[in-house]
Amino acid sequence: MNGAAQTPLQVRDFAGKAVLVTGGAQGIGFGIAAAFAARGAEVAIADLRGEAASVAAQRIAQQGSGTARAYEADLAEHAQIARLVAEVEADFGRLDVVVHNAAYFPLTAFDAITPAMLQRTLAVNLSALFWLAQAATPAFIRQGGGRMLATSSVTGPRVAYPGLAHYAASKAGVNGFIRAAALELARYKITVNGVEPGMIRTPAMDNLGDDAHNRRIEQGIPLGRLGEPSDIAAAMLFLASDAASYITGQTIVVDGGATLPESTAVLG
Structure with a gap:
């Protein structure tokens, strides 16, 4: 220590960066998109509901917190994912960060889950992460590196919730993918990380x-x-910033301490 004033690490701004957020029309996805836009990024908001994505982009513009464009895409469809990534890179001239946040999780008892329901849950929550990473990797390489991020969940990797067996399985898979993909993409200076939300106040909580x-x-x-x-x-x-440039293959739990093993016993 030399006695000089210490400056804490700052999450830098994202001016000049292009960020794609799936499921960005509302809830967690919109919060992520708005946060990147407020820090200078050009944000692509992709959603199954194109009109809702447009409204979300307009909200960001009206708030004066940045710029965003809307894209309609069904994340259960491989071809639509490839088209989405190509369009975003063409429109912005680059792609620096992809956040796979879109999710499908109809609250359903285990014995009532149908093949179609399981297939769509796995397609949107897990398979889409594979296809997004595959499609984005060449764009990241052209930029000299990139950030692949995913909204995982504490449900599946850490805890269970009644009626969400299909969702839990998909999110456990997301965490496995994050670790494996991080190893394979590190040589391209691409980091792969995720966030595991706990109970977050969103419209989706109405399902619970x-x-x-x-x-x-x-x-x-x-x-x-x-x-x-x-x-x-x-x-x-943080995970998209230079402050996290040496972090890959990890997830951050953001749950207010709810999954601490002793929390229930301590709180009574």
Whole structure:
């Protein structure tokens, strides 16, 4: 120590960078897209609902927090993923960060899950991550490196939730992919990481229960609240930044301490 003032690591701005966020029309995805746009990135918002993606892009523009373009794509379709990545790179002239956030998780009892439901869950949540990474890798290489990020979940890799066996299986697969892909893509200066959200306050939480149910969930979270999309966005910004240039094959748990093994016993 030389006595000089110490400057903490800052998550740099993303001016001049192109960022693709899937499932970006609402909830966690919109929070991620808005956060990158607010820090100077040109953001591509991809969603199954093209009109909703357009509304999300307009919201970002109206907030004066950056620029965004809307893209319609079904992430269960390989051909649409390849087209999406090609269009984004052509429109922005580059691609620096891809965040696979789109997810499908109809709350369904294990014995009622149908083949079609399981197939779509795995296609959107897991297979799409493979195809996005494959499609984005050449674009990343042209830029001299890149960031492949995924919204995973604590459900599957760490805990279980009734009615989400198909979702849990897909997210456990996401974490496995992150580790394996990180090894293979490291030589291209491409990092592969993810964020595991806990209970986050989004429209999708309506699938899990009413307000009273959510309040009971909060009582079991050590930090005493549900997470917000901005909590996940902050972790994504860090993983996409130069501050995380030596991190790959990892996930960050953002759950307010809910999955700590002793949390329930301690809280009573």
